[in-house]
Amino acid sequence: MARLDRLLANLGYGSRREVSALVAHRQVELDGVVIKDAGARIALTPDLSSRMTVTGRPLDPPAPLTLIMHKPLDVVCSHKEAGRSVYELLPMRWRARMPSLSTIGRLDKDTSGLLLITDDGEFLHRVISPRHHVAKRYVVTLDRPLDGTEVDTFADGALMLDSETTPLAPATLEILGERLARLTITEGRYHQVRRMFAAVGNHVTALHRDRIGALGLPDDLGPGDWRVLSPVEQGRIFA
Ligand code: URA
Numbered sequence: 204m205a206r207l208d209r210l211l212a213n214l215g216y217g218s219r220r221e222v223s224a225l226v227a228h229r230q231v232e233l234d235g236v237v238i239k240d241a242g243a244r245i246a247l248t249p250d251l252s253s254r255m256t257v258t259g260r261p262l263d264p265p266a267p268l269t270l271i272m273h274k275p276l277d278v279v280c281s282h283k284e285a286g287r288s289v290y291e292l293l294p295m296r297w298r299a300r301m302p303s304l305s306t307i308g309r310l311d312k313d314t315s316g317l318l319l320i321t322d323d324g325e326f327l328h329r330v331i332s333p334r335h336h337v338a339k340r341y342v343v344t345l346d347r348p349l350d351g352t353e354v355d356t357f358a359d360g361a362l363m364l365d366s367e368t369t370p371l372a373p374a375t376l377e378i379l380g381e382r383l384a385r386l387t388i389t390e391g392r393y394h395q396v397r398r399m400f401a402a403v404g405n406h407v408t409a410l411h412r413d414r415i416g417a418l419g420l421p422d423d424l425g426p427g428d429w430r431v432l433s434p435v436e437q438g439r440i441f442a
Pocket of ligand 1: 309310311312314393394395396397398410
């Protein structure tokens with residue numbers, strides 16, 4: 204149960220005072236009935252967004268919320284980095300949500316593909332924690348032809364990246380073409396994929412993540428598109 208004014212304020216609809224004014228102006232309805240008391244206690248059922256309206260529109264999905272996005276090129280994953288961020292692709296009001304939304308790991312500005320965004324700290328931790336070995340798969344386009352030796356170099360668990368003190372965990376490389384490969388890693392070190400190819404004398408010219416665990420980037424999600432991740436899809440991440 205949550206107080207209506209706190210629920211709406213936490214979803215970014217305004218301060219407690221502002222959302223109380225919305226209620227006073229008969230702008231909030233539950234099951235088609237106007238709610239008159241900003242202090243009303245609301246049961247946080249999964250179907251709440253389809254039962255409650257604010258100014259005639261369905262309530263934003265309450266926490267915990269996880270989104271799947273097809274991150275386009277040229278947007279950043281951090282609030283602090285310069286440039287347009289993935290958060291700007293979401294509704295403006297969501298920037299004021301509490302708990303706030305954060306990306307699960309990061310993709311570089313010049314990397315596209317599957318990105319998860321959540322306000323669920325426990326879920327975020329499960330996905331990024333090295334203990335859970337969640338596989339992340341990337342399609343990599345390279346500047347120079349692959350010579351095939353990279354497969355063993357990446358698989359043997361001894362590759363050391365510049366200025367690091369522990370070797371990388373084994374990674375799986377599938378060669379798809381002269382300059383095209385799929386790389387699956389279970390860690391998330393800084394610029395890991397680009398640095399792995401730099402370590403074998405190559406250079407990544409395009410990078411796209413197409414899978415996390417057994418969750419693939421859906422074909423109907425174009426660059427910049429996003430939607431709420433279903434519980435079944437969440438489960439695929441750990442399958
Ligand atoms: N590895 C990289 O180098 N960049 C990414 O964006 C993701 C993995």
